[in-house]
Amino acid sequence: MTKPMNAIRRAKPIQGQLLSVTGLLLLLAILSSALSGCAVKLIGDYDETFDKGVTDIEQKAELYFAKLKSTPDTPFDQAFYDDITARLAVLKARAVAMPKYDILVQQITNLQSQFDDFHQLDKSAGRPISAAIVSSAQSGISVSFESILKLEIALKRTGTTSKAALAPATQK
Structure with a gap:
């Protein structure tokens, strides 16, 4: 045993x-x-349409800020704010529809809030508007644009493009 x-x-x-x-x-x-x-992806792919949309809005904003600084008697322009609000709403809807674009949704929301604040300030400010007010608003809004565009440029450098950006645009 x-x-x-x-x-x-x-x-x-x-x-x-x-x-x-x-x-x-x-x-x-x-x-x-x-x-x-x-590979774990924490953010979506580069989207050329989104990138161009943000750049277009930034260009319109910079033009308006330059106009207010160079000609302080420029009248309040509600059409400018309506246009910016509509364009940001379209970009936000696009970002919401894109996978893993939560960061950019938040950044667009913050940018819209900054424009809303400046809208109220611009509307209530007498004319001529103070260049200091315009410069202060421009500075904050520019930082938001820069952060969005830096992120888009980084996504572009990774070499991946969203399928939505590659899809042909439909004409109406």
Whole structure:
């Protein structure tokens, strides 16, 4: 009876070692496949339409700020704010529809809030409007544009473009 018991005692450490080696090999296989084939994306792809839309809005805003600074008697322009609000709403809707564009949705929301604040200030300010008021608003809004565009440029550099940006535009 002692011989079978000794054989069992010797087999248990060998079994444990085999399980350890098998477990280690399995773990290595899982890790190597996970690290080699799966990239985690925290943000969506570059979208040329979004990028151009933001740039277009920035250009319109800079033109309005320049006009207010060079000609402080420029009358309040509700059409400018209506246009900016509509364009930002379209960009926000596009960003909401894009996968993993939550950061850009938030940035567009912040930009809209800044324009809303300046809209109220511009509307209530007497004419001639103070260049300091215009410069202060312009500075904050410019920072928001820069952060959005820097992110879009970084996405563009990664070389991935959204399928929505590649789809042909439909004409009406």
